[in-house]
Amino acid sequence: MTTLLVVLLLAIGVYCVAVLEAWIASGRFRLMAPACSAIALLGRESIVPRKPDLLFFEMGPIVLLVAALLAAAVIPLSPDLIITDLATGALFLNAALAYVLVALIMAGWGPNGAYAMIGGWRFLGQLIAYAMLVVMPITAVAMRAESLATTDIVISQSGLWNIFYQPLGFVLFFIAAMGLAFLPPFDLPTAKGELAGGVEAEYSGVRLAVFRLGRMVLVVTLAAATVTFYLGGWQGPSLPPWLWSAIKILLVTAAMLLIGRYVPRIREAHLLAWCWKFGIPLALLNIFIVGILLVVIP
Amino acid sequence: MITAQAIFIGFFGVAAVWFGVVVFRTFSMVRSAIALLFSQTALGAMFLTMQAEFLGVLQIMMMATEMSIMAFFMVMFMMDPGGMGKMEMTHQKRLSWIVGLASFVGAVAIAVFIDWGPVATTVAETAEQTEALGLELLGRSMLIFEMAGVTILTAMIAATSVAIPPMPSPEKTHKDKV
Numbered sequence: 001m002t003t004l005l006v007v008l009l010l011a012i013g014v015y016c017v018a019v020l021e022a023w024i025a026s027g028r029f030r031l032m033a034p035a036c037s038a039i040a041l042l043g044r045e046s047i048v049p050r051k052p053d054l055l056f057f058e059m060g061p062i063v064l065l066v067a068a069l070l071a072a073a074v075i076p077l078s079p080d081l082i083i084t085d086l087a088t089g090a091l092f093l094n095a096a097l098a099y100v101l102v103a104l105i106m107a108g109w110g111p112n113g114a115y116a117m118i119g120g121w122r123f124l125g126q127l128i129a130y131a132m133l134v135v136m137p138i139t140a141v142a143m144r145a146e147s148l149a150t151t152d153i154v155i156s157q158s159g160l161w162n163i164f165y166q167p168l169g170f171v172l173f174f175i176a177a178m179g180l181a182f183l184p185p186f187d188l189p190t191a192k193g194e195l196a197g198g199v200e201a202e203y204s205g206v207r208l209a210v211f212r213l214g215r216m217v218l219v220v221t222l223a224a225a226t227v228t229f230y231l232g233g234w235q236g237p238s239l240p241p242w243l244w245s246a247i248k249i250l251l252v253t254a255a256m257l258l259i260g261r262y263v264p265r266i267r268e269a270h271l272l273a274w275c276w277k278f279g280i281p282l283a284l285l286n287i288f289i290v291g292i293l294l295v296v297i298p
Numbered sequence: 299m300i301t302a303q304a305i306f307i308g309f310f311g312v313a314a315v316w317f318g319v320v321v322f323r324t325f326s327m328v329r330s331a332i333a334l335l336f337s338q339t340a341l342g343a344m345f346l347t348m349q350a351e352f353l354g355v356l357q358i359m360m361m362a363t364e365m366s367i368m369a370f371f372m373v374m375f376m377m378d379p380g381g382m383g384k385m386e387m388t389h390q391k392r393l394s395w396i397v398g399l400a401s402f403v404g405a406v407a408i409a410v411f412i413d414w415g416p417v418a419t420t421v422a423e424t425a426e427q428t429e430a431l432g433l434e435l436l437g438r439s440m441l442i443f444e445m446a447g448v449t450i451l452t453a454m455i456a457a458t459s460v461a462i463p464p465m466p467s468p469e470k471t472h473k474d475k476v
Contacts, residue, residue: 053329056329087351087425099362101366
């Protein structure tokens with residue numbers, strides 16, 4: 001029952017995000033836009049390119065969707081509204097999200113097309129940049145909660161949210177989450193106008209619909225993870241806990257999409273250089289600061 | 299008595315071996331790497347079935363990234379990475395057979411003849427397991443893990459330096475211009 005409820009809320013969240021993205025991109029608020037796009041995509045022919053690696057071509061979008069859904073399974077929307085409250089929840093989230101890379105490499109390699117392949121390998125380079133910036137801020141969050149369970153992490157923020165306790169970690173995780181979801185300005189694997197859609201280039205019809213759905217679920221999951229780790233999860237006055245989660249997740253998603261709208265696409269080499277020269281040392285500094293804070297203010 | 303746990307361990311074990319076989323049966327380097335990835339993921343699933351949650355999740359997480367990077371290196375170094383030309387890319391077959399069989403016999407012998415100590419009847423809490431693992435890694439196993447880590451790092455740096463084409467020397471470039 002809980003699983004069904006979470007999946008339903010996730011589906012509603014994905015639709016809201018799709019509306020939001022269309023609104024930000026086109027400047028017009030149209031509630032039915034994602035539904036019309038989905039119907040149009042499902043109605044179109046799903047073309048298979050010549051000489052593909054069919055297994056990878058078919059599995060890429062599905063692996064992306066499954067990875068994003070599995071990551072969502074450990075996110076608590078309220079104390080009881082969580083699919084599985086694993087003791088290693090924060091680590092499991094990382095494990096599931098690691099398969100986003102596998103999905104994009106499969107989707108990039110499968111169609112036997114140059115743009116798609118470049119997009120897939122680009123994401124591997126992007127991972128080398130952002131991966132540590134996902135894991136290291138989570139380490140500092142787990143240090144404060146003294147647990148990897150996501151519910152414990154939310155409860156640990158009852159006095160003060162982590163966005164105030166470790167703001168540096170929040171900024172780094174937020175940037176890394178945008179990189180993981182390949183949202184602009186980190187949309188190097190898809191790169192519209194430059195790679196003709198990159199990983200998406202050779203997909204059409206129902207396969208493209210599944211790919212885009214997977215990406216939307218990924219965006220919502222990462223926004224939910226940000227809320228869980230830094231914005232006090234379900235906590236808030238007056239309103240029911242799940243509604244607080246929903247409001248915060250939508251606000252984080254809107255922030256991610258809006259930032260992408262106004263920042264130009266970053267180059268792969270610049271991203272790698274920034275992450276390794278500044279991002280990772282800053283993430284280490286964040287762990288160090290949190291360590292000291294934990295000793296000084298137990 | 300065969301329990302559901304034993305059935306799942308067997309299932310994931312067979313899956314791990316099957317994907318391991320696929321690694322050598324395919325001509326595509328990317329397929330080979332992804333097959334190895336799923337073989338390792340099946341091992342992670344075995345850990346999870348044996349209620350070693352932290353180890354299982356860690357295995358599943360680490361392998362996704364590592365094997366993808368390995369796929370990239372295999373594509374860089376192999377002449378026919380897509381396997382489209384069905385190029386023969388194996389070598390030293392007799393030596394490989396001997397080393398492979400000897401390793402297999404050795405591994406089985408260790409598994410059968412080693413004294414594993416008393417069998418645990420209860421499973422510790424996941425948090426306790428994680429703590430015990432941390433103490434082990436920072437205690438008697440530290441040297442082994444650090445050595446393995448440094449060896450892998452050295453191999454990565456060496457492989458990258460091999461892949462970079464040599465820079466032309468300044469004198470030569472100057473002569474070419476003249």
